[in-house]
Amino acid sequence: MRYLAPRTADDAVAALLAEKGPTRILAGGTDVLVQMRSGAVEPDLIVDIKRIPGLDRITREDGGWRIGAAVPNAALGEDRDLRASWAGVVEAANLIGSTQVQGRATMVGNLCNGSPAADSVPALVAAEAVARIHGPDGTRDCPVAEIPAGPGKTTLKKGEIVTSLFLPARPRRSGDAYLRFIPRTEMDIAVASAAVSVELDAHGRIVRARVALGAVAPTVLVAEEAAAILTGTQGEDDVLERMAEACRAICRPIDDKRGTVEFRRSVAGTLAKRAARIALQRAGGQS
Amino acid sequence: MSRIHVATRINGDATEFLCAPEETLLDALRNRLGLTGSKEGCGTGDCGACSVVLNGRLVCSCLVLAAEAEGAEIETIEGMAEGESLHPLQRAFIDHAALQCGICTPGILIAARELLKRNPAPSDEEVRYWLAGNLCRCTGYDKIVRAVQAAAAEMREG
Helix, strand or coil: CEEECCCCHHHHHHHHHHCCCCEEEECCCCCHHHHHHHCCCCCCEEEEHHHCCCCCCEEEECCEEEEECCCEHHHHHCCHHHHHHCHHHHHHHHCCCCHHHHCCCEHHHHHHCCCCCCCHHHHHHHCCCEEEEEECCEEEEEEHHHCEEECCEECCCCCCEEEEEEECCCCCCEEEEEEEECCCCCCCCCCEEEEEEEEECCCCCEEEEEEEEECCCCCCEECHHHHHHHCCCCCCHHHHHHHHHHHHHHCCCCCECCECHHHHHHHHHHHHHHHHHHHHHHHCCCC | CCCEEEEEEECCEEEEEEECCCCEHHHHHHHHCCCCCCCCCCCCCCCCCCEEEECCEEEEHHHCEHHHHCCCEEECHHHCCECCECCHHHHHHHHCCCCCCCCCHHHHHHHHHHHHHHCCCCCHHHHHHHHHHCCCCCCCCHHHHHHHHHHHHHHHHC
16 A cells, blocks of 8 residues: 655545545545555555645635635634534534544544434535545536435545535524434434524525435435425424424434434424524524 | 565654565554553454554554554553653552553553644543543443543642
């Protein structure tokens, strides 16, 4: 195995392209090193992207936030403005692993690892976050929702690197939330999860909603009907019940030791309902 | 296999070593530099026995490649006492018998020190959440929490 720490994204792309064997991009390493140790992946080349200037920073852009691919999740929680505007995204990222893992793990890594249970991904999808991708053909932007392709798989092509995520500016009356179910209080992987983001008008009516579900399908699910049910309402109890049912209807979970199909489906809807209440509260609305 | 030359600072001292590309920081600390205070419990970032501070962040050194340490500042348990004088956390762990076999202790001490740097007066719950990534199979954690609180109180008094 070779280890490279290129100083530019172009050099990183070139190194990945030139390598014929398996490659891995290293940011926080909290998945990659575990996979290497277990033998699940045996890369011929590791490309450490942390030496590429700027990737370790959170910067303001067009009223929103650009979060570099090497920013550890702990740094997200330390950014007051980001936490105030995208509380759900930051909470989701900060739920992952221990303090030690938070010091290294990144949201881009969480996304590119391709786990259906990745905590930050539903929150990013609900936030309509956009990934910036450096690749052989230059730079492109891609909605986070389009990157997961199945367990351990992404739509990224050979030589492509997600270098940052963009979280858009937040209007005044907006809020988001992320909830997951785990059988313990800490240090576990989501059995089911839900993220909700809402924007309200001056009367507390939802003018824009987005709902995403995790760990209930091979990839994160965008619950479009659930979002449509919320839109135009104030998130009244009966609306939230219908929204929860719409979430349950699209779940395609697996049965495993962590939870049954029925349990995951039921919990996903309930989590969406509760996350919607928190998002509404944060946006300054009722519930 | 070509070796990678790494220049780093460990507990304030400039240090150089050669490592293999797949070698972890934990292995380099223990096997190349003789810093055996950091332990390997699980090797997969679950137990925290290998906790060190890397550029100001608490991390599991088993989940860091040694090559990543180039130009970094690393703090390990070996740098915690000042000469013969133990850190208040180290004394509190002895006074409260907050260890039995001791394998998890270096990692817990480093982690607890980082907590108290950020939060000098944590609640018991905050201590428990912060240390959730440090597993101890002997003590049942209660004595650890009490020792951290005792050290925190002492450090607050200055």
